[in-house]
Amino acid sequence: MEKKFTDILMEWHKQHNSREMPWKGEKDPYKIWLSEVILQQTRVAQGWKYYTNFITRYPTIRHLAKAPDQEVFKLWEGLGYYNRCKNLLFTARQIDRERNGIFPDRYEDILALKGVGPYTAAAIASFAYDLPYAVVDGNVFRVLARYFGISEPIDSTSGKQLFTGLAQKVLSKNEAGLYNQAIMDFGATVCKPVAPACSSCPLQPYCTAFKEGRVNQLPVKEKTLLRKHRWFYYFLFEHQGKILVNFRSGKDIWQNLNEFYLLETEEQVKWDEATVKAWLKEQIGIGKATVNHISPVARQQLTHQQIRGQFIRVGLPSVPSFLKNYQWQPVEKLRKLPFPRFITSYLETPAFQETLF
DNA sequence: AACTCGGGGAT
DNA sequence: ATCCCAGAGTT
Numbered sequence: 001m002e003k004k005f006t007d008i009l010m011e012w013h014k015q016h017n018s019r020e021m022p023w024k025g026e027k028d029p030y031k032i033w034l035s036e037v038i039l040q041q042t043r044v045a046q047g048w049k050y051y052t053n054f055i056t057r058y059p060t061i062r063h064l065a066k067a068p069d070q071e072v073f074k075l076w077e078g079l080g081y082y083n084r085c086k087n088l089l090f091t092a093r094q095i096d097r098e099r100n101g102i103f104p105d106r107y108e109d110i111l112a113l114k115g116v117g118p119y120t121a122a123a124i125a126s127f128a129y130d131l132p133y134a135v136v137d138g139n140v141f142r143v144l145a146r147y148f149g150i151s152e153p154i155d156s157t158s159g160k161q162l163f164t165g166l167a168q169k170v171l172s173k174n175e176a177g178l179y180n181q182a183i184m185d186f187g188a189t190v191c192k193p194v195a196p197a198c199s200s201c202p203l204q205p206y207c208t209a210f211k212e213g214r215v216n217q218l219p220v221k222e223k224t225l226l227r228k229h230r231w232f233y234y235f236l237f238e239h240q241g242k243i244l245v246n247f248r249s250g251k252d253i254w255q256n257l258n259e260f261y262l263l264e265t266e267e268q269v270k271w272d273e274a275t276v277k278a279w280l281k282e283q284i285g286i287g288k289a290t291v292n293h294i295s296p297v298a299r300q301q302l303t304h305q306q307i308r309g310q311f312i313r314v315g316l317p318s319v320p321s322f323l324k325n326y327q328w329q330p331v332e333k334l335r336k337l338p339f340p341r342f343i344t345s346y347l348e349t350p351a352f353q354e355t356l357f
Numbered sequence: 358a359a360c361t362c363g364g365g366g367a368t
Numbered sequence: 369a370t371c372c373c374a375g376a377g378t379t
Contacts, residue, residue, distance in 0.1 A: 040374070042373065043372085044374075047374090079364075080365090081364085087377085115377085116376085118375085195368085300364085302363055303361095303364080304362075
């Protein structure tokens with residue numbers, strides 16, 4: 001059953017490897033690494049442009065290593081999971097410094113890199129060096145769970161072990177790179193999460209889930225996530241052509257990105273000019289201010305939380321001392337700084353653009 | 358083992 | 369609205 005799986009999959013790939021991507025067939029470990037980090041929990045279509053932008057700007061790992069943080073984060077802006085970008089830079093600089101810019105070529109050394117886990121290490125090892133390591137990503141979990149009829153949850157520790165062992169067992173070890181491409185392409189185009197193409201699937205005659213009518217029940221996940229609701233009210237304090245900007249550095253979302261002065265609440269606040277002025281005076285001690293604009297409610301859906309909020313532009317005739325610890329950026333510099341999508345969406349609106357002073 | 362980290366597209 | 373995507377790091 002295992003050999004049949006591998007043989008049919010490889011045969012399918014020879015006839016259907018038409019899923020073109022800019023990094024396919026690439027042998028430069030730097031480019032493979034970059035593409036795999038970009039694609040972590042990210043659709044190919046979404047990561048595509050980011051990859052080409054990065055390669056154009058940083059053709060080698062040394063170019064990336066020498067780039068300033070802010071510039072790289074700006075290039076990553078909008079892609080999400082910003083810790084990937086932080087680790088990408090850390091690893092580029094480490095390889096530049098400690099290995100003379102040469103990417104490691106042993107699985108254990110690749111896996112030891114920051115931001116490189118079991119999936120990415122197997123991908124680099126197999127694609128760049130043809131080492132016999134099977135990738136285990138969302139596609140692999142799904143294809144294996146269905147073909148072998150496995151109900152073990154894929155998000156449990158024992159489940160991950162089980163699937164990793166099975167993936168390694170069915171790996172075509174003398175053509176690991178091709179095989180890894182094959183199973184991921186197959187999962188993405190045939191054995192899809194919703195509405196899989198079972199009627200035209202070459203594995204269908206041997207597929208346990210198909211035989212038992214369980215295709216839509218597999219794979220199994222045991223954890224369900226709860227979505228938090230948060231209200232973010234951003235005050236754009238403006239003084240002499242500059243805006244107060246805050247760098248996010250805590251444990252929360254959007255680390256290493258910038259924002260404005262934030263008031264977070266659990267419940268919605270109904271703002272108008274009078275309530276803004278009252279809040280400024282009573283809560284943060286600003287007596288003299290003009291309320292220049294209150295945006296409509298904006299919304300940002302994240303995987304694990306929903307952000308709603310508004311942007312409130314406040315003109316200050318003078319800067320109170322407790323706001324002097326922040327950065328004050330000229331308005332025209334804002335486009336150089338990385339912001340979360342929730343904020344860039346507002347910065348791109350005509351309501352903001354037209355009122356630049 | 359459980360939590361946390363984005364954003365977007367398909368359904 | 370819900371699911372899931374070429375997952376990884378921290379607690």
